Every structure is written in structure tokens, then in C-alpha cells.
Amino acid sequence: MTQSDLRQMLVRKLVVSYFTSWVIILWVSFPNIALGGGNWNAAGNYMSWVFIIALYAAPTIFLYGSLVSSLLEVAAAKLKVKGPGEVLVSGLLHVAFGFCYGFVLQSSFFSIMGGVAAILFFSCDRIIVRTILSLKIKTRLISFTAPVLLLILIAGAIHVTSPPMPPFTAKEAVQFATTGNGTTIDRFPKEEGQIKLKIGGYDVERETKIEETDRKETYNVVFTERWQKDEDNGQYQMIYEVSRGSMGAKGGSGEEPPYLQSK
Template sequence: MADKTVYYQGTEFYAMTLIYFFYIGFFVLVYGNIVSFVAEILQRKWFERADWLYVLILGAFGSAIGLVFPVWNFIIAGILVAMLFGIIDKWLLKRWQLDKGNKALFITPFVAFALLWGYYHFASPSLPAHTAEQAVEFATSDSGTSIDRFPEEVGTWQGEIEGYQVKRITAVEKMDEETYMVIFTEEWQKGRVDDSWMMSYEVDRNSSILREEEGDMPPYDK
């Protein structure tokens, strides 16, 4: 079963917040302000004291997200966000009319973001140790390379190719806690012909770098 554990949750929270802010937030800001402007004109003309109706109108227009994402969860979320937008809009207007400061309201989202990021950052599980098996799997994951024919696990394959007795060895050596040297060695023998070829890769969690290559390619691969 695949490991579904999410690591670096703080980074993921930060990235998703930016995505929502720049895409969904931009849509809400532009579309929401247009709808709010129209609703305010209607309110001043027909229902000046009915702020609740202003909020309901914004909620109704918030359901328009269903035209893009025809899913009930998105439609309900659109209605609630639009109504919240209207409530905050009217609340800010009342405070402005009463000459009360709104600094706390603007600071609160940033404080909440910082607290949530800190929580996800420190609550994220630590990465498990990088194992030799994972290093070998990563090194042998590419296709169409000269190491395709080697065992995909630490071990040895033996067989005969065009009359040559061939041995292919996959080995691994630990360099430090995160890095391994994965070594591929091929040996062949036929009569008096006895030769070998070797290639090694330095492998960590995210990269595999060729470090050394010795010998000529086998004659049966030329």
C-alpha cells in the first residue's frame, strides 16, 4: 500500500494558500466587488435599511461558481463566502461611519496564517530514514539506459549471452545518512577472454548522479 503520509505540511499549506489567493482570491475580489457595487446601488434605491437583503443578494450571486464547478459543495461554499464578504463589508462600513479603527481586522488574517503555518510546520511527521533499498530503486527507475539489464535489487544475475558467461551485480554502499553509492558491475568470460565493466551512481532522495565508469562495454552489447 502506498504511503499517503504528507510531509512538509507547512510548505504545502503555504503553497496552497498562494494558489487560492492568486486564483480563487482574485476571482472573488473582482467578481465580488462588481456584484457588491451593483447590490449597493440597488440597496440605496429600494431597501436602504435592509442590510440582510444585501447579504442575501451577494449570497445568491455567489452561487454562480456552480456555472464553472457544477458541484454542490462548491456552490454552497460560494454562497457562504459571498455572504461572509457582504457581512464583513457592512461591518467595516459601520465601523468606518463610527470612526473606529479596522487595523485589527487587517492584521488578524496574517496572524492566523502565521499560526497555522507554524502548526503545520511543527506538526509534520519527520521523514523516515532513506534506505539502501530506496536508493537502488531510484537508481534503476529510469528506462532506456545501460543499467536496465541489471537486477533492480541488491543481488547478482548470472547467465550466458552469445557464448559468454555473464555476471551482473547490483551493490550499494552507504556514504552518509541520506546518500548511497549504487554500483553496477558486469563481468564476462569466454575462453581466455575475461573482462569487466563498472558504473557507480551517487544517490540521495531526489537525485542520481553518475560518479564513476570503468572498463569497456561488453562485446555482446556493441
């Protein structure tokens, strides 16, 4: 093979990798398509799956697939293997190396996916890409953008048929604010209300309260701790501004209760 032939082959392998990656991404993500009756964020969930699949599939196909296929084609050219025999042997070797990728990762799933991707890669290289590269530039560009447009169409259809996003309620704001462990908030009620305790001789009242703000679906969640023991009393308060998916400290007042400082 001349240098010109090698360059053309490498360009072809990259194009094959592009289309094979898209076929794998759209095929594997297909079970996650939820049209109608799904969650309000079904489109976002679908795109997340597409991203995860692409993160694994695309680099593997572009690097491993292109390298293996190029080496097999160069070997066939040097051995001067042509005709139906070359197609059969090359196809079987593509599949074998595809399965071997899963053996390297010690995963039967990746072996199966590697074999399927190898079949697609080989078929795409022999039929589709050779046809596409012979087309006019405009038609070629349409072919390259088709997978992207198809993905946008699928995601758009999922979004349109999904129910509207529900409002972010005060109850959800409290649940979001009290989620997690290892913080001062842990000792307060997980829902709006009060609890009364006896700690170190102190009468303790801990309260979780929700306050609406002038911004839509944004709340102030107020955590207040009051204590009293004879003449010793006080109050400690923390305020957090909570909206969908975010939370930030807005202020507070008082000092830590004495029965906690002594621990």
C-alpha cells in the same frame, strides 16, 4: 455615486477580498491539520494544501467576487434601494452569483464553495471591514497581519508536534535511484545485490551496490554489468550520488555490452 465614493468602495472590496480569501483558505485547509502522530513532513504537506487552495480561491475572490459585489452595490445606489430590503436583496444576489461561478465551471463543488464564499464576502463587507476601516492605523495593521500569524502558528504547531524526520537509509537510496522507467538503470536489480543472465550467448552479471560517503545520508549507488563469452569479456559501470530527494551522475567506465550494441 461620486468618484470619491467609487474609490472608497473599490478599496473596501479589495480589503473584503483579502479577509474572505483568508477565511476560505484557513477553513478549507482545516481538515489537513495533523497535530501529533502525523508524518514528519506534515507541516510541509499542510502548507502545500494551503498554497493549492490559495491558488484557486484568492484570484477568484479578488477578481470575480470584487467585480460582482461592486456592480451590485453600484446598481443599488443607482436604483436608490436602501434599508433592510437592500440588504436582503443584495445578500441573495451575492449568493446567487456565487453559485453561478460553479455553473460556469460545470462543478457542483465550486457552486457550493462559490455560494459560501459569497456569504462570507457579503458578511465581511457589511460588518467586519467597515469596522476595521474605522479603527486606528495600528489596530488596522494588527487586523491585516492576524491571518498570516494564525497560519504561521498552525504550521508551527503541526511541525512541533510531528515526529522527527527519519534518517535517509542506503536502502531508500537504492529505491530512489532505481525508480522510474526508460533508462539504462532499468536493467539492474531494484535492490542491492546481483542477478545472472544469459544474453546472446554471453554470461551476464548485473549488480547494484551501495557505498557510503563521507557526507551524512549521501550514498554512491554503483551499477555494474559484467559479461563473458569465451575470450570476450568486459565490464560497464555507472555511479550515481544519491541523497534525500536528489540524484546526480558521478561517473562511469567501460563501454556498452556488445549484445546490447548489436540490437
